[in-house]
Amino acid sequence: EAGVTQFPSHSVIEKGQTVTLRCDPISGHDNLYWYRRVMGKEIKFLLHFVKESKQDESGMPNNRFLAERTGGTYSTLKVQPAELEDSGVYFCASSHPGGASKNIQYFGAGTRLSVL
Amino acid sequence: LAKTTQPISMDSYEGQEVNITCSHNNIATNDYITWYQQFPSQGPRFIIQGYKTKVTNEVASLFIPADRKSSTLSLPRVSLSDTAVYYCLVVLYSSASKIIFGSGTRLSIRP
Numbered sequence: 001e002a003g004v005t006q007f008p009s010h011s012v013i014e015k016g017q018t019v020t021l022r023c024d025p026i027s028g029h030d031n032l033y034w035y036r037r038v039m040g041k042e043i044k045f046l047l048h049f050v051k052e053s054k055q056d057e058s059g060m061p062n063n064r065f066l067a068e069r070t071g072g073t074y075s076t077l078k079v080q081p082a083e084l085e086d087s088g089v090y091f092c093a094s095s096h097p098g099g100a101s102k103n104i105q106y107f108g109a110g111t112r113l114s115v116l
Numbered sequence: 117l118a119k120t121t122q123p124i125s126m127d128s129y130e131g132q133e134v135n136i137t138c139s140h141n142n143i144a145t146n147d148y149i150t151w152y153q154q155f156p157s158q159g160p161r162f163i164i165q166g167y168k169t170k171v172t173n174e175v176a177s178l179f180i181p182a183d184r185k186s187s188t189l190s191l192p193r194v195s196l197s198d199t200a201v202y203y204c205l206v207v208l209y210s211s212a213s214k215i216i217f218g219s220g221t222r223l224s225i226r227p
Contacts, residue, residue, distance in 0.1 A: 109159055
C-alpha cells in the first residue's frame with residue numbers, strides 16, 4: 001500500500017510569490033489533514049477534509065492560505081502571496097473513513113517551504 | 117482534548133530498555149492513548165495505541181494503569197535508529213478529529 005505522498009519535498013520562493021503544495025493521501029482514505037511546523041515550534045493543525053468537504057479549518061492562519069480537495073482525492077494547499085513567516089514544514093496526513101482506526105493518521109514526509 | 121505532559125528529552129544506550137512516561141490527568145472515558153514517532157525529515161508515524169492495562173506490538177509496549185492518568189511507552193532493546201521524537205497524545209476513539217501535538221520527547225540513543 002502506497003503511503004501519503006507530498007510534492008514538492010522542498011520549495012524555495014521569494015516573498016510575494018505563490019506556492020502550491022500537493023498531497024496524495026492513501027487510496028480510500030476520506031480524511032485528509034494539513035499540518036505545519038514553523039521553525040522551533042510545535043506541529044500545528046491547519047485543516048481537515050472529509051472527502052471534498054472542509055470539516056474543520058480552524059487552524060488556517062489567514063486568507064493567504066487556500067486548501068482544496070476537488071473530487072475528494074488529492075489536495076492542494078496554496079499560499080498566495082507567501083510571507084517570510086510562512087516558512088516551515090507542511091505535513092499532510094490521511095486516515096481511514098470509518099471504524100476503529102479512524103483516529104490513526106498516516107503522515108507524509110512533508111514539504112519544506114522556504115520563503116526568502 | 118486532554119493535555120499531556122512528557123519529558124522534553126531522554127538519553128539512553130543501545131540495547132537498553134527505554135520507558136517514556138506521559139501524564140494525562142484530564143483523560144476522558146472515550147479517549148485512547150496514542151503514541152507517534154518522528155524521525156528527522158519525516159512525518160510523524162503511529163506506533164501504538166491503547167485504552168487500559170497493556171498493549172504490545174512489534175515495535176513497543178504501552179502500559180496504562182487503572183486510573184489512566186498516565187501511561188508509559190516502553191521500547192525494548194533500543195538501537196541507534198530509535199533516536200527520534202516521541203509524541204504522547206490523547207485521542208477520542210473512532211474520531212477523525214485533528215491531532216494536537218505537544219513538544220514531544222526527544223530520545224537520543226548512544227552507542
